[in-house]
Amino acid sequence: MVDFTRVWDVLVVGGGNAALCAAITARRLGASVLVAEHAPKAMRGGNSRHTRNLRALHPAPTKVLTESYLEEEYWDDLLRVTGGRTDEHLARTTIRASQHAPGFLEECGVVFQPSLSGTLSLSRTNAFFLGGGKALVNALYRTAEALGVEILYDTEVQHVAVEEGFATEAVLSWRGFPERIRFKTLVASSGGFQANREWLREYWGKAADNFQIRGTPYAQGRILKDLLAQGVQQVGDPTQFHAVANDARAPMEDGGLAMRLDCVPFSVVVNEEVDRFYDEGEDVWPKRYAIWGRLIAQQPNQRAFAITDSQALHDYLPSVFPPIYADSIGELAQKLGLDAAKLEAVVRDYNAAVRPGTFNGKGLDDCRTEGLHPPKSHWARRIEKPPFHAHPLRPGITFTFLGVKVNDRARVLMADGKPSANLFASGEIMAGNILGQGYLAGFGMAIGTVFGRLAGEEAARAARN
Amino acid sequence: MHAESATATEARRQMEICNACRYCEGYCAVFPAMTLRRDFSAGDLTHLANLCHSCKGCYHACQYAPPHAFGVNIPATFATLRAESYAEHAFPRALGRAFERNGTVVAGIAALALTLVLVLTIALQDPAVLWSPQRGVGAFFRVIPYWLMVGMATLTFGWAVLAIAVASWRYWKATAPAAKLTPRAVGKMASDVVTLRNLGGGGHGCNDVDDGFSQRRRWLHQAMAGGFLLCFAATTAGAFYHHFLGWKSPHAFLSLPVQLGTWGGVLLCIGTAGLLHVKAITDPAPVARRLLGGEVAMLSLLFLVSATGLLLLAARHTGAMGLLLAIHLGLVLAFFLVIPYSKMVHAPFRALALLRNAMETRR
Numbered sequence: 001m002v003d004f005t006r007v008w009d010v011l012v013v014g015g016g017n018a019a020l021c022a023a024i025t026a027r028r029l030g031a032s033v034l035v036a037e038h039a040p041k042a043m044r045g046g047n048s049r050h051t052r053n054l055r056a057l058h059p060a061p062t063k064v065l066t067e068s069y070l071e072e073e074y075w076d077d078l079l080r081v082t083g084g085r086t087d088e089h090l091a092r093t094t095i096r097a098s099q100h101a102p103g104f105l106e107e108c109g110v111v112f113q114p115s116l117s118g119t120l121s122l123s124r125t126n127a128f129f130l131g132g133g134k135a136l137v138n139a140l141y142r143t144a145e146a147l148g149v150e151i152l153y154d155t156e157v158q159h160v161a162v163e164e165g166f167a168t169e170a171v172l173s174w175r176g177f178p179e180r181i182r183f184k185t186l187v188a189s190s191g192g193f194q195a196n197r198e199w200l201r202e203y204w205g206k207a208a209d210n211f212q213i214r215g216t217p218y219a220q221g222r223i224l225k226d227l228l229a230q231g232v233q234q235v236g237d238p239t240q241f242h243a244v245a246n247d248a249r250a251p252m253e254d255g256g257l258a259m260r261l262d263c264v265p266f267s268v269v270v271n272e273e274v275d276r277f278y279d280e281g282e283d284v285w286p287k288r289y290a291i292w293g294r295l296i297a298q299q300p301n302q303r304a305f306a307i308t309d310s311q312a313l314h315d316y317l318p319s320v321f322p323p324i325y326a327d328s329i330g331e332l333a334q335k336l337g338l339d340a341a342k343l344e345a346v347v348r349d350y351n352a353a354v355r356p357g358t359f360n361g362k363g364l365d366d367c368r369t370e371g372l373h374p375p376k377s378h379w380a381r382r383i384e385k386p387p388f389h390a391h392p393l394r395p396g397i398t399f400t401f402l403g404v405k406v407n408d409r410a411r412v413l414m415a416d417g418k419p420s421a422n423l424f425a426s427g428e429i430m431a432g433n434i435l436g437q438g439y440l441a442g443f444g445m446a447i448g449t450v451f452g453r454l455a456g457e458e459a460a461r462a463a464r465n
Numbered sequence: 466m467h468a469e470s471a472t473a474t475e476a477r478r479q480m481e482i483c484n485a486c487r488y489c490e491g492y493c494a495v496f497p498a499m500t501l502r503r504d505f506s507a508g509d510l511t512h513l514a515n516l517c518h519s520c521k522g523c524y525h526a527c528q529y530a531p532p533h534a535f536g537v538n539i540p541a542t543f544a545t546l547r548a549e550s551y552a553e554h555a556f557p558r559a560l561g562r563a564f565e566r567n568g569t570v571v572a573g574i575a576a577l578a579l580t581l582v583l584v585l586t587i588a589l590q591d592p593a594v595l596w597s598p599q600r601g602v603g604a605f606f607r608v609i610p611y612w613l614m615v616g617m618a619t620l621t622f623g624w625a626v627l628a629i630a631v632a633s634w635r636y637w638k639a640t641a642p643a644a645k646l647t648p649r650a651v652g653k654m655a656s657d658v659v660t661l662r663n664l665g666g667g668g669h670g671c672n673d674v675d676d677g678f679s680q681r682r683r684w685l686h687q688a689m690a691g692g693f694l695l696c697f698a699a700t701t702a703g704a705f706y707h708h709f710l711g712w713k714s715p716h717a718f719l720s721l722p723v724q725l726g727t728w729g730g731v732l733l734c735i736g737t738a739g740l741l742h743v744k745a746i747t748d749p750a751p752v753a754r755r756l757l758g759g760e761v762a763m764l765s766l767l768f769l770v771s772a773t774g775l776l777l778l779a780a781r782h783t784g785a786m787g788l789l790l791a792i793h794l795g796l797v798l799a800f801f802l803v804i805p806y807s808k809m810v811h812a813p814f815r816a817l818a819l820l821r822n823a824m825e826t827r828r
Binding site for chain 2: 130138
């Protein structure tokens with residue numbers, strides 16, 4: 001039973017990778033550390049539970065990373081996906097420190113694996129966790145517990161009292177019981193607000209009801225909102241989120257990675273009104289999957305349908321839910337509840353626009369359409385070999401971009417620009433400082449590990465003084 | 466063809482989730498073998514289930530494990546499917562039912578065999594041999610007649626070999642009909658069996674007890690298997706001495722049969738006791754509880770066989786020898802009888818699954 005009367009050196013709010021990196025680091029520096037995780041033990045770890053890898057700088061091959069990946073290339077990659085919506089100093093801090101992130105995690109019992117099939121060919125830039133994010137989370141909790149970090153599950157921190165940049169106490173619900181925790185320093189690692197539908201509705205209206213939350217349902221953004229309301233400086237566009245093309249039949253929350261569909265480049269995609277709305281073959285899928293969530297979110301009723309035929313079935317990873325099959329396009333439309341005549345026309349026009357080419361599912365090929373709007377620039381093959389099949393799509397939200405502003409020591413900045421005396425942040429709650437839009441695979445875990453360690457170190461130091 | 470079992474349908478549902486996720490590809494041979502397929506026939510599922518070594522790494526790493534609604538629990542589901550495959554391919558088929566309440570069957574046969582040997586000893590010999598010291602050449606056969614000991618062993622063990630061979634053949638036909646054997650595949654299979662690579666969790670061990678990694682089960686299993694082989698070698702050496710060299714038991718402590726049997730017995734005791742301990746303390750969630758009875762009964766039987774063997778060695782010059790010999794041989798008889806209808810079937814089926822996997826993954 002945890003002593004609620006004592007004053008802890010460090011209270012960590014949240015229980016994902018960033019939270020535990022902070023807790024472990026602070027504890028190793030001698031601080032007394034309490035972790036408050038909203039989820040029950042079986043569902044602990046926030047979105048880290050669903051992750052798979054970490055993007056790490058490395059000047060030479062390592063056990064788990066091939067070739068090299070240097071600061072400038074990493075920075076260029078980030079600059080490209082964010083379109084400049086980043087903070088160069090914080091970004092370069094993260095990139096440089098990411099070199100030591102795999103080693104740190106290995107010391108915490110995390111096991112990495114050499115990359116095999118089914119990944120997006122990331123073995124040069126990204127280190128893969130053996131077994132994925134939940135195995136990483138398990139290892140971090142074991143390490144934290146062995147070091148003497150106290151962990152509270154089913155514990156939601158609901159309010160942090162902040163006076164003139166100084167956090168004084170936390171109000172929480174501990175297994176349904178109201179409690180208060182006093183601390184010297186606090187690390188906020190409680191994620192974004194993507195699972196808070198009410199909040200999403202403020203920007204997206206009723207469309208938000210059709211968004212699938214890919215990850216943890218515990219990312220309610222309660223502490224994020226609470227801190228922003230108490231004079232902490234905001235960063236990131238509150239209306240924006242990272243989203244992918246998910247299977248429309250996925251659970252509305254916590255469906256995880258396996259709900260994503262990779263069939264788009266090998267299909268034509270129409271909305272409910274049976275109109276195509278974007279070039280399905282614009283670029284290789286690893287560079288395009290992250291824009292399709294947003295594209296579908298902008299369609300009527302946030303739905304779309306990827307239509308293809310039996311030729312394509314083996315070009316993409318299998319889906320959890322089987323495709324919807326039919327022997328004709330008209331029958332397929334009927335099964336999907338779409339206008340059959342219109343879908344037949346869309347497929348006919350598309351087939352007529354397909355130019356001859358040599359198909360190559362693994363790279364940019366020369367199979368494209370001509371005179372079609374929007375075009376399909378690659379992997380355009382006639383849809384003509386029954387059975388025809390369809391995958392219904394919905395946007396699956398991964399995380400939101402809104403966050404709290406931090407400096408390069410993970411210290412939270414107040415609206416007047418002054419650093420807080422004892423508030424630190426790591427993980428998705430501050431990732432918007434560095435990743436203002438777009439996404440790089442494994443970068444969230446890099447930010448979480450780097451800033452988790454920084455926050456833990458600074459919090460332990462501040463608690464000592 | 467008969468209707469597919471509910472377990473097979475459930476295993477297919479879970480494999481289809483796993484095949485879209487693939488986070489576990491580094492743990493063992495099951496997941497790379499899974500990615501070779503998009504559709505899973507009943508034979509494929511039986512093959513994958515028998516390839517699974519129950520290391521439980523995939524369960525503890527699974528984002529879809531219970532209480533997630535998808536409820537993915539590969540170790541428990543595959544263990545159940547494996548047991549169904551033992552029953553389905555049993556020879557004769559009717560005895561496949563022995564797998565339904567296997568703990569009761571193994572324990573019951575052990576009790577019956579023990580009683581039978583004691584009763585036969587009393588009926589055929591002077592009951593006093595059970596508690597009077599017997600010394601010198603032929604001491605054991607004054608308790609249990611030679612013809613009875615060898616006759617029953619040959620009959621029951623011979624039957625076990627035949628039944629296991631037929632079951633294995635049926636299993637192979639059902640899971641790998643078109644497979645072609647190569648020396649490379651046999652070598653790979655042998656190395657996988659000897660090293661138990663698939664209980665290594667990708668190198669650092671498996672989840673024996675909880676989400677922490679260890680090599681404990683791997684070592685314990687190989688202690689048990691090695692002990693088993695040493696005991697088998699001891700019996701063979703004893704038979705060779707008897708028939709070809711004319712050297713009659715009991716043999717000296719430092720003789721080959723006694724040395725092989727002693728160390729084999731010690732290893733068997735350590736392995737079985739250790740595995741029973743792991744079973745008792747392990748996280749029950751990824752375990753198929755319905756199968757625990759049979760597994761515990763088999764481990765216990767093997768432990769008792771080896772423990773009574775060691776006791777017999779220690780007390781063979783005392784008045785306890787007769788009774789201990791009868792008990793030991795009663796338990797050995799029980800073991801021979803249950804071989805084709807118990808957890809022991811996993812040995813040939815697992816080896817065949819590893820063989821098929823080695824043939825599929827030619828690199």
